Amino acid sequence: xxxxxxxxxxxxxxxxxxxxxxxxxxxxxxxxxxxxxxxxxxxxxxxxxxxxxxxxxxxxxxxxxxxxxxxxxxxxxxxxxx
Amino acid sequence: xxxxxxxxxxxxxxxxxxxxxxxxxxxxxxxxxxxxxxxxxxxxxxxxxxxxxxxxxxxxxxxxxxxxxxxxxxxxxxxxxxxxxxxxxxxxxxxxxxxxxxxxxxxxxxxxxxxxxxxxxxxxxxxxxxxxxxxxxxxxxxxxxxxxxxxxxxxxxxxxxxxxxxxxxxxxxxxxxxxxxxxxxxxxxxxxxxxxxxxxxxxxxxxxxxxxxxxxxxxxxxxxxxxxxxxxxxxxxxxxxxxxxxxxxxxxxxxxxxxxxxxxxxxxxxxxxxxxxxxxxxxxxxxxxxxxxxxxxxxxxxxxxxxxxxxxxxxxxxxxxxxxxxxxxxxxxxxxxxxxxxxxxxxxxxxxxxxxxxxxxxxxxxxxxxxxxxxxxxxxxxxxxxxxxxxxxxxxxxxxxxxxxxxxxx
Numbered sequence: 001x002x003x004x005x006x007x008x009x010x011x012x013x014x015x016x017x018x019x020x021x022x023x024x025x026x027x028x029x030x031x032x033x034x035x036x037x038x039x040x041x042x043x044x045x046x047x048x049x050x051x052x053x054x055x056x057x058x059x060x061x062x063x064x065x066x067x068x069x070x071x072x073x074x075x076x077x078x079x080x081x082x
Numbered sequence: 083x084x085x086x087x088x089x090x091x092x093x094x095x096x097x098x099x100x101x102x103x104x105x106x107x108x109x110x111x112x113x114x115x116x117x118x119x120x121x122x123x124x125x126x127x128x129x130x131x132x133x134x135x136x137x138x139x140x141x142x143x144x145x146x147x148x149x150x151x152x153x154x155x156x157x158x159x160x161x162x163x164x165x166x167x168x169x170x171x172x173x174x175x176x177x178x179x180x181x182x183x184x185x186x187x188x189x190x191x192x193x194x195x196x197x198x199x200x201x202x203x204x205x206x207x208x209x210x211x212x213x214x215x216x217x218x219x220x221x222x223x224x225x226x227x228x229x230x231x232x233x234x235x236x237x238x239x240x241x242x243x244x245x246x247x248x249x250x251x252x253x254x255x256x257x258x259x260x261x262x263x264x265x266x267x268x269x270x271x272x273x274x275x276x277x278x279x280x281x282x283x284x285x286x287x288x289x290x291x292x293x294x295x296x297x298x299x300x301x302x303x304x305x306x307x308x309x310x311x312x313x314x315x316x317x318x319x320x321x322x323x324x325x326x327x328x329x330x331x332x333x334x335x336x337x338x339x340x341x342x343x344x345x346x347x348x349x350x351x352x353x354x355x356x357x358x359x360x361x362x363x364x365x366x367x368x369x370x371x372x373x374x375x376x377x378x379x380x381x382x383x384x385x386x387x388x389x390x391x392x393x394x395x396x397x398x399x400x401x402x403x404x405x406x407x408x409x410x411x412x413x414x415x416x417x418x419x420x421x422x423x424x425x426x427x428x429x430x431x432x433x434x435x436x437x438x439x440x441x442x443x444x445x446x447x448x449x450x451x452x453x454x455x456x457x458x459x460x461x462x463x464x465x466x467x468x469x470x471x472x473x474x475x476x477x478x479x480x481x482x483x484x485x486x487x488x489x490x491x492x
Contacts, residue, residue, distance in 0.1 A: 040353060040389075044294060060134070060294045061309070064388070 008080065011053065012073045019049045029070035046072070054080050093265045094328040094491070095336045097176030097321030099168035099276070100431050102418045103139035103314055107171055111418075111428075112435045115443040116464045120417045122300050122312050127282050135296045138282060139314035139419025157220050158233065159198030164317030164424070165230030165278030166237060173238060176321035178272060179331060180239075188240040189270035190231045191261040192319075193253030193277030195423030196286065198225030203283035230278050230317075242270050248423065251383070253277055255426030255476035255484035258320065259342030262486070265322045272327075276427035278317030287313070293352070295387050301420070303384035303413035303445050304391050304459045306452040311385040314419020318427035320434070337434040338489040340471070341370020347481025353389055354477050359397035362483035366473060367401070370487040374402045377409065377487075378469030379442050381433045382459075383477045384413020385420055392454035394477065410467060412460040416446045426476040430486055433474045437490035440468035 009029065017024045022036050033043050047063045050056070050072065056079040066072050098108045103121025105111035114121070124130075125138040146155055146163055158166070169190075178184070201224040208215035223229060228246035235244045243264060247257045254277025261275030281287070290296050290313060297310035328335055343365025347358030367374060383394055399406045414432050421428055436442050441464050448461035474486045 039350070041351060047294075048292065057134075060298070063294060 008077050009073045012050065012076055013069065015049050015053055016046060016069060019046050027069055029073060030068070032068045034067070050076060056080055091266050091268060092325035093262055093322050093339045094325040094333070095320050095339060095434055096323055096328050096333045097172035097174070098336060098431050098434065099171030099175070099320070100316070100318040100428060101141060101164050101167045102316040102318070102428055103141055104418050106141065106144065108431065111431070115414055115417060115432055116441055118417070118444045118446045118463055120300070120446055121314070122419055125282060128284050128287060132284070133287055134291050135298055137297070137300065137312055139312055140282060141316055157224060159201040159224045159229060160280035160315070161194060161196065161198055161278050161317070162224070162229040162233050164280060164315070165192055165276070165319070166233050168276060168278065168317040168319040169234040169238070169274050172319040172321045173274065176333065178321070178323070184271055185239050185241055187242045187271040189242045189261055189264050189273040189275070190235045190240050190244040191257045191264070191273060191275045192228070192231040192234070192246045193248070193255070193257035193423045193426060194227045194230060194246055194279060195248060195250050195253050196279060196281055197227035198229060199286045200280055200283045201225040203285040206285060234274055240274065249482045249484070250478035250480055251420065251422055251425055252476035252478035252482050252484040253423035253426065254318070255430070255474065255486055256344065258339070258427060258430055258486055259344065259484055261322055262339040262342050265324060271323065273322045274319055275322060276317065276319035276430070277424040279422045279424040280315045281313050281422055282315060297386060300447050301386040301416050302447045302449060303382065303386040303416050304452060304455040304457065305448050306450045308386045308388065308391065310387050311415070312419045314415070314421040316418065316421050316428060317424050318431045320427070320431065335491045337437050337491050339486060340489045341366045341368070341372060341487030343367070343369055343485045345483045347483070349481050352479050354393045355481065356393050356396035356400055358481055359394060359475070359477050359483050360400040362485045363397060363401045363473065363475065366485035366487045372471060372487060375405050376471045377402070377473055378467070379433070379436060379472040380409055380411045381429045381472065381474040382411050382413045383475045384415055384445065386413070386415065390477070391452070394475065395455045395457055398457065406457065409458065410442050410460055410465065410469070411457045412443055412445045414443050416448070426474065426484065429476070430474045430488070433472050433488050437469060437472055437488055440466060442467050442469070
């Protein structure tokens with residue numbers, strides 16, 4: 001379980017690094033989207049990427065509430081649960 | 083030929099036409115708005131199994147064969163049908179006595195964000211589904227965004243300036259504003275202007291789904307629990323002519339266009355900016371020689387998204403200051419949905435009728451006030467109030483804004 005949790009976090013961070021073109025060293029669970037310089041469209045693009053990568057569907061209102069790396073990880077962890 | 087100085091002619095509205103989710107003509111459209119009836123419901127013309135939202139505002143029960151022959155329909159996407167039907171109604175109401183010279187100086191200016199998306203969707207499906215189906219031979223002339231303007235010009239033999247404006251959700255407002263300026267300046271002697279849209283095509287709806295701004299339930303502009311916009315379809319047109327000419331021929335005058343303003347936010351692809359919207363509102367007031375205190379009603383852009391409604395509130399407060407508290411503001415999108423490039427025309431017709439009848443249409447489905455949208459939004463029920471001047475706001479994605487100012491005719 002711990003291993004799986006870690007891998008979700010790693011994969012979410014990888015998706016952020018790729019889609020937002022940011023330095024991996026700056027992305028931790030505590031980092032907010034704002035700190036990464038992401039605006040609403042950037043967040044939308046990331047959420048789209050995460051849905052694709054994890055084959056999940058993030059409902060609109062949940063998606064709009066995501067504002068940090070940790071929240072995105074938590075959301076995916078919940079939706080990707082077996 | 084004498085040309086008057088630009089800006090000296092008053093411009094009368096002598097015809098209105100509308101085909102909308104709450105009524106297939108102006109009379110039924112206006113009855114619905116006065117009664118607060120919403121046309122929002124489950125989308126029926128597209129299979130929504132693969133869509134995350136299911137509701138829209140369609141012209142329910144619309145039957146093209148009641149209005150057009152099969153041969154005519156082969157050249158008419160649904161959006162152009164709506165434009166043509168609204169123009170027919172507006173021109174019948176205006177009852178202009180056409181002369182060859184007047185036809186040569188008659189403008190047609192339409193708005194469309196999308197053009198013929200249903201035609202396009204069918205063509206792309208035929209190409210990509212591997213079944214070897216052929217693309218309709220008229221897909222190009224059917225899908226072009228100016229098809230509505232061209233079809234109106236052809237049906238009525240109007241040979242003056244004719245074109246289509248495409249500025250997303252502000253298309254029709256920009257179109258009407260330009261037509262107003264053409265008539266006011268003397269560049270045209272009469273204009274048919276408005277917009278039409280038919281966005282219900284699966285490929286197109288998937289793009290809205292991806293943007294995550296469409297509500298799963300309904301459109302609740304300015305309510306605290308609003309969940310987004312609801313797409314709508316339809317068309318609306320108006321006939322504009324110089325007030326003197328309209329009076330001389332004894333035309334029934336429905337109202338006046340008195341001002342038009344435009345601006346760009348120069349800010350963001352989808353998020354509006356209050357300062358940009360305020361610039362357009364101020365420009366419309368200035369164009370019409372109006373003081374903010376003269377405005378009694380604003381037909382808001384009011385999409386019902388989380389982002390639009392507080393920004394629009396802030397824009398109105400920037401321009402109207404303390405008078406903002408005395409303004410009546412409603413979003414009729416809560417009833418007819420967001421018809422994108424036609425929205426400004428549908429809402430302009432509603433604004434003109436509100437001035438004519440002294441009845442302000444409501445914002446329906448209103449539940450709970452949002453402190454960030456602290457305006458008098460005419461919740462749920464129409465209000466009997468005689469207003470002299472009113473505005474119609476349109477703020478497009480891409481930050482392109484248009485505002486029209488109308489005056490009651492007495």
